[in-house]
Amino acid sequence: MADARSSLTPSPLSRTEAERLLEAVSAALALPIPPLGLPGTLDALVRLSEAAALLLAFPLGERDEPAPVFRP
Amino acid sequence: MSAEALLDQGSVAIAKAVRSRAASAVAVAEAAIARIAARNPALNAFTDVTADRALAEARAVDAAVARGEDPGPLAGVPFAVKNLFDIRGLATRAGSLIGRESPPAVRDAAAIRRLRAAGAVLLGGLNMGEYAYDFTGENAHDGPTRNPHDPSRMAGGSSGGSAAAVAARLVPLALGSDTNGSIRVPAAFCGIFGLKPTFGRLTRAGTVPFVASLDHVGPFARSVRDLALAYDAMQGWDAGDPACRRKAAEPVTDRLGLGAAGLRIARLGGAFDEGATAEAMAAVEACAAALRATRSIDLPEIPRARAAAQIITAAEAGALHLDRLRTRALDYDPATRDRFLAGALVPAPWVFAAQRFRRWFFERVMETFRDVDILLAPATPFAAPPIGSAGTIRLGGREVPVRAAIGLFTSPFSLVGLPVVSVPAGRSAEGLPLGVQIIAAPWREEHALRVAAALEAAGFVCCPAPTG
Numbered sequence: 033m034a035d036a037r038s039s040l041t042p043s044p045l046s047r048t049e050a051e052r053l054l055e056a057v058s059a060a061l062a063l064p065i066p067p068l069g070l071p072g073t074l075d076a077l078v079r080l081s082e083a084a085a086l087l088l089a090f091p092l093g094e095r096d097e098p099a100p101v102f103r104p
Numbered sequence: 105m106s107a108e109a110l111l112d113q114g115s116v117a118i119a120k121a122v123r124s125r126a127a128s129a130v131a132v133a134e135a136a137i138a139r140i141a142a143r144n145p146a147l148n149a150f151t152d153v154t155a156d157r158a159l160a161e162a163r164a165v166d167a168a169v170a171r172g173e174d175p176g177p178l179a180g181v182p183f184a185v186k187n188l189f190d191i192r193g194l195a196t197r198a199g200s201l202i203g204r205e206s207p208p209a210v211r212d213a214a215a216i217r218r219l220r221a222a223g224a225v226l227l228g229g230l231n232m233g234e235y236a237y238d239f240t241g242e243n244a245h246d247g248p249t250r251n252p253h254d255p256s257r258m259a260g261g262s263s264g265g266s267a268a269a270v271a272a273r274l275v276p277l278a279l280g281s282d283t284n285g286s287i288r289v290p291a292a293f294c295g296i297f298g299l300k301p302t303f304g305r306l307t308r309a310g311t312v313p314f315v316a317s318l319d320h321v322g323p324f325a326r327s328v329r330d331l332a333l334a335y336d337a338m339q340g341w342d343a344g345d346p347a348c349r350r351k352a353a354e355p356v357t358d359r360l361g362l363g364a365a366g367l368r369i370a371r372l373g374g375a376f377d378e379g380a381t382a383e384a385m386a387a388v389e390a391c392a393a394a395l396r397a398t399r400s401i402d403l404p405e406i407p408r409a410r411a412a413a414q415i416i417t418a419a420e421a422g423a424l425h426l427d428r429l430r431t432r433a434l435d436y437d438p439a440t441r442d443r444f445l446a447g448a449l450v451p452a453p454w455v456f457a458a459q460r461f462r463r464w465f466f467e468r469v470m471e472t473f474r475d476v477d478i479l480l481a482p483a484t485p486f487a488a489p490p491i492g493s494a495g496t497i498r499l500g501g502r503e504v505p506v507r508a509a510i511g512l513f514t515s516p517f518s519l520v521g522l523p524v525v526s527v528p529a530g531r532s533a534e535g536l537p538l539g540v541q542i543i544a545a546p547w548r549e550e551h552a553l554r555v556a557a558a559l560e561a562a563g564f565v566c567c568p569a570p571t572g
Binding site: 053054057058061062063064065066068069071072073074075076077079080082083084086087088090092096097098099100 | 317405407408410411412414415418426429430433434438441442443445446447448449450451453454456457458459460461462463464466
């Protein structure tokens with residue numbers, strides 16, 4: 033069942049927001065980002081945030097289950 | 105017929121000749137080894153050639169025939185596998201620098217064992233994009249696989265070596281994997297047939313995973329019958345792959361002759377019209393016309409389906425590689441490294457939004473299959489770009505990065521696990537092959553293969569001979 037779309041739908045991350053996310057999560061995961069890979073990682077993170085914004089704006093209800101189901 | 109000529113003919117002809125003792129498996133293996141030695145340096149399709157092993161396996165096939173035994177439907181057929189499949193005695197590269205430092209595999213991947221049980225002979229491992237995160241067939245460690253139709257062009261990825269080896273007639277059969285298009289894209293760029301079966305149909309045991317909830321394995325061949333023979337030989341449940349469904353094998357080879365009779369076929373419009381070059385659309389139109397399919401159907405939310413595949417891929421792959429990324433990020437191919445790193449940073453709600461959308465999209469797709477049995481769409485928006493392409497291309501009125509655009513038409517279908525046959529259908533203005541996806545409902549590989557066989561029998565799809 034679909035809920036009404038939130039007026040607080042996330043937007044894609046700006047470069048600055050992506051930098052903040054990268055700094056926070058890479059510290060939490062103990063994942064150092066090599067300087068050589070920093071610009072490309074930020075580019076990729078911004079692209080992923082664009083994809084995420086599309087998905088988060090889509091009206092799904094709490095009873096819409098995720099796709100992968102563990103089959104014991 | 106000579107072993108050389110048999111290699112050009114394909115799996116069905118080789119197995120028939122070997123089983124009838126018209127040719128020996130050893131002679132066919134020797135011809136394949138010689139051909140690989142002569143042609144592979146220009147293509148870079150093979151990363152490992154298992155010549156001694158192949159000859160031993162071929163001798164065993166010939167001995168079985170001499171004893172009056174049937175070695176199986178793939179008797180003496182040379183094949184090779186993307187180098188993310190475990191090959192006993194070799195380190196499993198998965199296209200990576202790190203992988204080749206691992207200990208030699210102690211056992212073949214399950215799919216290799218099944219092909220071997222059907223009489224096939226393993227010739228080696230094939231080049232691929234690092235860890236399968238790739239649509240180009242390029243690799244910083246092993247060099248790019250080159251397209252047999254134009255060596256300056258991409259073979260496609262990530263199973264580029266698999267497609268190039270079959271297209272160049274080094275082997276008649278190869279295995280690859282497909283997470284977002286990695287069988288269908290290189291099959292299209294190299295002008296051959298590729299099958300991505302239903303998610304959970306074929307065992308992935310003994311392969312290096314990329315995205316566990318999206319990974320499939322499947323065959324490449326130069327005829328639909330060869331493709332079906334290999335697919336049939338690999339079917340059946342396997343406890344070694346948790347995603348492999350407990351389904352009885354449903355052999356299709358003997359049902360190909362049913363063709364497209366009784367199947368309701370439509371071409372996909374909407375996002376698939378808007379994002380393709382005119383020549384890619386013309387290839388689909390030609391197939392639709394040959395099948396007398398006049399309906400056009402739109403699937404909803406294709407951009408979101410791509411977004412969901414993109415998020416799930418990045419997050420699962422990044423999490424899988426987390427330990428290696430912590431310590432060896434600089435040993436990755438620069439073309440994959442930053443995407444793996446970004447994937448490891450993805451917030452969990454993004455992933456669950458993608459997985460919940462994935463279920464929603466699957467249900468809409470299944471509603472479509474109440475009215476049709478087969479959907480047709482381009483395999484790629486354009487023919488193989490030059491190796492090293494890094495710019496953008498104008499599609500649907502927008503500038504999009506070439507490399508990401510390669511998989512625009514394939515990822516929505518692997519997202520929901522549908523079986524798809526990629527068929528070689530026509531050429532671009534530059535003479536490069538084009539591919540069309542024949543898409544069926546889950547567990548209906550037979551439908552897709554029958555339609556491919558009908559198009560092949562009528563002469564509308566075929567593998568163009570490589571140049572040179």
